[in-house]
Amino acid sequence: MYENTLKYLTLAVRNIYYLLKNSLALMSVNKNIDPNELSPLSNLDEWEDDVLQRYPDPGSIAQGKTTAEYRNYEAPVRDTVREFYRLNHQYQSYDFVLQKRADFLQFNKKQMPVWDAFQFLNQLVDDSDPDTDLDQLQHLLQTSEAIRADGHPDWMVLTGLVHDMGKVLCLFGEPQWAVVGDTFPVGCAFSNKIVYPEFFDQNPDSKDERYNTQYGVYSHGCGLRNVHMSWGHDEYVYHMVKDYLPESALYMLRYHSFYSQHRENAYDHLMDDHDRAMFKWVQLFNPYDLYSKNPYPPDWKQLRPYYEDLAAKYLPEVLKF
Ligand code: FE
Ligand code: FE
Numbered sequence: 001m002y003e004n005t006l007k008y009l010t011l012a013v014r015n016i017y018y019l020l021k022n023s024l025a026l027m028s029v030n031k032n033i034d035p036n037e038l039s040p041l042s043n044l045d046e047w048e049d050d051v052l053q054r055y056p057d058p059g060s061i062a063q064g065k066t067t068a069e070y071r072n073y074e075a076p077v078r079d080t081v082r083e084f085y086r087l088n089h090q091y092q093s094y095d096f097v098l099q100k101r102a103d104f105l106q107f108n109k110k111q112m113p114v115w116d117a118f119q120f121l122n123q124l125v126d127d128s129d130p131d132t133d134l135d136q137l138q139h140l141l142q143t144s145e146a147i148r149a150d151g152h153p154d155w156m157v158l159t160g161l162v163h164d165m166g167k168v169l170c171l172f173g174e175p176q177w178a179v180v181g182d183t184f185p186v187g188c189a190f191s192n193k194i195v196y197p198e199f200f201d202q203n204p205d206s207k208d209e210r211y212n213t214q215y216g217v218y219s220h221g222c223g224l225r226n227v228h229m230s231w232g233h234d235e236y237v238y239h240m241v242k243d244y245l246p247e248s249a250l251y252m253l254r255y256h257s258f259y260s261q262h263r264e265n266a267y268d269h270l271m272d273d274h275d276r277a278m279f280k281w282v283q284l285f286n287p288y289d290l291y292s293k294n295p296y297p298p299d300w301k302q303l304r305p306y307y308e309d310l311a312a313k314y315l316p317e318v319l320k321f
Helices: 002-029 045-054 079-091 094-104 114-124 136-149 154-162 165-172 197-202 233-241 247-255 273-291 300-314
Strands: 111-113 318-320
Touching: 045 079, 045 273, 079 197, 111 114, 114 136, 114 165, 114 300, 114 318, 136 154, 136 273, 136 300, 154 247, 154 273, 154 300, 165 233, 233 247, 233 318, 247 273
Parallel strands: none
Antiparallel strands: 111 318
């Protein structure tokens, strides 16, 4: 009894210590960001809804929603979405990316058992927005279940389940535009095939001779492993699980929001043969992410044993954040 109380007390003190330490660290990293510029979207799904409007091509895997329901050309882009891209394009510079990598790739913020991590991620639900009908875990399960239904290997099913785990960055106080949004290389010219290219005018790298040429700090065919991508949930989750999943899974995670390449081929000049071969996996994954959303929430209770076994097969018991 006494031992248990002591254990809980120690845990509580340790958690408070880490919370304080992390808040201080975040305050110093984000001190230059205007608090009004942290959350332009009413919720993270607004960005994904916009991607869906740009690429309304569900193919055959969507369940529960017709093609026509996905297509919504009439709906104007919300001001919040425009504002989101404006901030994203303005602030995602080469230096910003290096700074975020140096901070978050230490994975010293928090440690959570896999299922606690999903509960943690689910705090991102925004009840005030009537358009948000699914929480994060439901989107992840719909993605993974669509992959499983098509008979793909189990590591790809697990990839579907964890692909947006990096969105926990928002819960560490990161601005939305440094968590979600289309990703793109930094350190070289921004392609005009990236959505809202005009907003890059405000990015300091556009005027920096080191970074504003076609190749910038890179060279022809140098391979994406040598290229820094804009910072967000893709790069973060890739590093989180890179020791545990096959390389094809890692490409899916790392480049799933790199629409200017996997949909527009805007950065062929930086890719090597290996990237080209591996991007087939990114392309295979993308429709499951984008078009598996439907109004019917998966039955988590029934699915849980399968996913617990699957996570235990590949991932460590505790994930580092
Ligand atoms: Fe994502
Ligand atoms: Fe997703």
